[in-house]
Amino acid sequence: MREKLNVLHIALLLFMIESDVAVFILPRLTAANFGTNGWLGFIALSLVAAFNIFMYRIVYRMGGGRSVFDIAEAAAPRAVLYPFYAALALLWLGLGAFIGKTYVLIFQMLSFQNSQPMLIYVLYCVLVLTLLTKSLYSIAKASTVFFFMASWLVLLLPYFFKSWSAVRFTTSFFQGAVEGHHLGGFLEVFAAFIGYELCMFLFPHTDAKSKLFTGVFVGHFLFTAVNLLAMVMCFGFFSFEEIKRLEFPIIYMHEFVELSFLNRVDSLVYPFFSFYSLISTVMFGYAALKSIGRMLPKVSDRRLALPVTGAIFLLGFIPSIFREAGTWLKLVFTIETGVAFGMPLILIVMLKLGKKAKGA
Amino acid sequence: MRAAKGIGILLIAAMLGGCTDQKVLEKIGFTRTIFIDSADGDKDKINVTISIPKTNQSESIVYSNVARTFKQAKVYFDMQNDRRVVLGQLRQILFGGNLARKGVWPHLESIFRDPSVGIRTHVILLEGDIDKLSTRKYTQGGTMGEYLDNLVRTDPTSRGVYDTSIHTFLRDYYDDGIEPLANIIKGTANGLMVDGVALFVGDRYVAKVPSDDAMYFAMLRANLKYGTLVMEEVDTAKESVPASLSNVVSKRSIRIKSVPDRRSGKPAEAVLELKIRGSLLEYYGHESLNVAANQRSLEVAMEKYVGGRCERLIRLMQAAHSDAIGFGQRVRNKMDYQSWKRLNWSEEFPRADIKVSIDLDIKDFGSLAES
Numbered sequence: 001m002r003e004k005l006n007v008l009h010i011a012l013l014l015f016m017i018e019s020d021v022a023v024f025i026l027p028r029l030t031a032a033n034f035g036t037n038g039w040l041g042f043i044a045l046s047l048v049a050a051f052n053i054f055m056y057r058i059v060y061r062m063g064g065g066r067s068v069f070d071i072a073e074a075a076a077p078r079a080v081l082y083p084f085y086a087a088l089a090l091l092w093l094g095l096g097a098f099i100g101k102t103y104v105l106i107f108q109m110l111s112f113q114n115s116q117p118m119l120i121y122v123l124y125c126v127l128v129l130t131l132l133t134k135s136l137y138s139i140a141k142a143s144t145v146f147f148f149m150a151s152w153l154v155l156l157l158p159y160f161f162k163s164w165s166a167v168r169f170t171t172s173f174f175q176g177a178v179e180g181h182h183l184g185g186f187l188e189v190f191a192a193f194i195g196y197e198l199c200m201f202l203f204p205h206t207d208a209k210s211k212l213f214t215g216v217f218v219g220h221f222l223f224t225a226v227n228l229l230a231m232v233m234c235f236g237f238f239s240f241e242e243i244k245r246l247e248f249p250i251i252y253m254h255e256f257v258e259l260s261f262l263n264r265v266d267s268l269v270y271p272f273f274s275f276y277s278l279i280s281t282v283m284f285g286y287a288a289l290k291s292i293g294r295m296l297p298k299v300s301d302r303r304l305a306l307p308v309t310g311a312i313f314l315l316g317f318i319p320s321i322f323r324e325a326g327t328w329l330k331l332v333f334t335i336e337t338g339v340a341f342g343m344p345l346i347l348i349v350m351l352k353l354g355k356k357a358k359g360a
Numbered sequence: 361m362r363a364a365k366g367i368g369i370l371l372i373a374a375m376l377g378g379c380t381d382q383k384v385l386e387k388i389g390f391t392r393t394i395f396i397d398s399a400d401g402d403k404d405k406i407n408v409t410i411s412i413p414k415t416n417q418s419e420s421i422v423y424s425n426v427a428r429t430f431k432q433a434k435v436y437f438d439m440q441n442d443r444r445v446v447l448g449q450l451r452q453i454l455f456g457g458n459l460a461r462k463g464v465w466p467h468l469e470s471i472f473r474d475p476s477v478g479i480r481t482h483v484i485l486l487e488g489d490i491d492k493l494s495t496r497k498y499t500q501g502g503t504m505g506e507y508l509d510n511l512v513r514t515d516p517t518s519r520g521v522y523d524t525s526i527h528t529f530l531r532d533y534y535d536d537g538i539e540p541l542a543n544i545i546k547g548t549a550n551g552l553m554v555d556g557v558a559l560f561v562g563d564r565y566v567a568k569v570p571s572d573d574a575m576y577f578a579m580l581r582a583n584l585k586y587g588t589l590v591m592e593e594v595d596t597a598k599e600s601v602p603a604s605l606s607n608v609v610s611k612r613s614i615r616i617k618s619v620p621d622r623r624s625g626k627p628a629e630a631v632l633e634l635k636i637r638g639s640l641l642e643y644y645g646h647e648s649l650n651v652a653a654n655q656r657s658l659e660v661a662m663e664k665y666v667g668g669r670c671e672r673l674i675r676l677m678q679a680a681h682s683d684a685i686g687f688g689q690r691v692r693n694k695m696d697y698q699s700w701k702r703l704n705w706s707e708e709f710p711r712a713d714i715k716v717s718i719d720l721d722i723k724d725f726g727s728l729a730e731s
Contacts, residue, residue, distance in 0.1 A: 036697070109475055110475050163527075167686065167689045167690065167693065168531075168535065168689070170692060170693055171692075171693040171694070172696060172697035172700075175697035175698075176697065237531075238531055238534075239531045239532070239534050239535030239538075240534075240535070241534040241535060241536065242530055242531055242533075242534035242535070245534065252479050255478045255479045255480065256479055256480060256527060258480060263480070264448070264478055266478075
């Protein structure tokens with residue numbers, strides 16, 4: 001019998017999927033898009049995401065734990081579905097690639113100004129490959145380890161209290177957003193949560209004992225809580241107008257840490273964040289791999305890992321400067337947000353149709 | 361298997377490629393200090409001096425150049441230095457008074473924009489001749505950069521309350537209810553000296569808090585720990601004598617009683633409260649201090665003295681339009697966003713009615729309770 005995921009693994013895996021490069025810039029994104037006390041907007045969006053997760057839970061319940069592919073194929077002919085699989089696979093490959101490349105571009109800017117970013121990206125892709133050749137169970141275990149390897153960063157928090165002041169929060173709410181309030185801005189912040197929808201790929205790896213959605217919700221709210229904490233620290237540590245201008249507030253906050261045996265902790269901290277991006281890329285790669293695998297039932301997943309990673313690597317060539325990476329990330333995240341909300345609706349309709357087809 | 365080997369070889373090749381970004385310690389010149397002042401004669405140009413400590417830590421290499429921007433000057437330093445000049449270990453940015461009076465912003469921004477510069481880098485106003493100060497030998501030990509770093513960090517005049525760095529400067533510069541600060545350092549016969557605090561409006565240096573007042577200013581700006589309050593003339597009913605409090609702990613709170621009213625033209629009203637507690641370790645008076653009533657009257661006299669000095673400081677800030685304490689932040693937090701944005705706080709601040717209320721307790725009287 002295949003091993004099933006347990007609730008802790010699911011929670012931490014989900015936390016790691018949701019965390020990616022966006023965490024460095026979240027305080028700025030919330031300040032710029034929501035305005036003063038923008039961190040409250042983050043809570044609101046977290047609840048929206050939670051509602052979306054709840055929709056997946058309905059799918060899980062209605063489908064009785066069947067994989068989403070089974071649900072879809074019970075309701076529609078494969079010929080119709082395959083183009084969608086292909087399109088989704090491309091989208092997920094793009095997400096994985098652009099998240100990874102953006103991470104590398106930031107890393108390069110901070111520490112390896114004279115390195116070829118694609119060289120760093122190759123190494124990143126090698127890590128992606130080694131994880132993709134393993135089963136989902138191993139990916140989940142690896143992400144649990146990564147989670148604990150990066151979790152010590154929380155210990156640095158008390159360091160900022162001395163320079164923290166509630167006065168800087170201001171008492172106004174949602175004022176002074178850079179371009180006013182608009183949907184595009186909210187989507188930009190919402191992108192931080194994107195990744196939870198991959199819980200649909202966990203369906204076949206769980207049973208009743210796994211408590212899949214308990215894990216997913218715990219992971220999601222853990223992510224919300226950790227980022228909220230970071231944001232609250234940031235809003236009292238920097239001034240509001242400053243946060244709107246700082247490219248990577250979280251990284252500058254780490255620059256402030258000075259221990260008697262070590263200063264400029266930021267350059268030590270940043271590589272640890274690679275785990276977050278790595279697991280996001282791996283899981284989007286995994287989603288793409290599953291979709292492609294569904295179209296090529298004769299090819300084993302292991303043999304698909306290399307071409308999938310290859311595609312992630314090649315897509316990494318597309319954005320070569322920050323602006324491009326930002327534009328591409330925004331594009332794929334926006335589409336993915338649409339997919340994340342549309343998918344459960346379509347699946348619910350398909351489940352109804354599938355039932356009817358069976359009944360007839 | 362052959363494929364795996366091939367991939368392995370490729371990987372090794374790729375990783376070796378990473379060695380192009382070498383940072384050999386012996387080939388890098390770590391800039392510790394940057395000094396920028398306006399150039400004589402040309403108002404668009406700046407005079408940039410950098411100091412790179414040698415490996416023996418007691419001497420440093422100093423370059424200077426006149427250019428339009430910092431980076432333009434740095435090119436010239438690179439031409440002369442036998443090691444690549446980098447900013448990763450930058451400890452302080454010094455601004456000359458002339459430039460600071462015109463505004464430090466574009467130059468400070470240019471340095472901060474470099475991701476290798478840390479936000480802990482001190483921002484300091486330097487009075488004196490940089491050429492002499494940077495090459496001088498200091499009996500306090502080390503190069504100017506190292507000495508300065510330690511001096512500012514522990515700043516005895518204020519107990520390091522305003523260890524002014526890029527972080528504090530940027531934070532307060534961007535904030536709309538408070539103005540940034542910078543330590544002032546000057547050269548003396550046998551070293552360097554903290555010469556007070558520079559008050560800014562935006563990025564312009566407008567006024568100076570003398571170092572004698574620094575501790576009082578520190579109490580106004582933030583909570584203070586282990587400070588020393590030196591009082592020259594404490595007026596009790598009978599005499600006017602010097603006294604001083606040591607190990608002072610003070611807690612500050614600001615109460616905004618009313619925000620400025622546009623229609624009636626009423627200014628803002630605020631009360632700044634200080635709770636001060638310290639040991640009386642110096643007293644030149646003749647009152648017997650083991651009498652409780654005398655202790656209390658001494659406390660009252662001290663409260664009056666401290667209050668007077670604090671109020672003088674606030675008037676100084678108001679005259680300079682520089683709200684270095686952050687009354688504006690609190691006024692802002694009492695107003696709605698639109699009305700605050702319509703208000704020009706740096707014009708409103710000088711008109712504000714600010715009172716200081718002091719609550720001072722003498723914790724103990726040192727080794728001489730019986731006098």
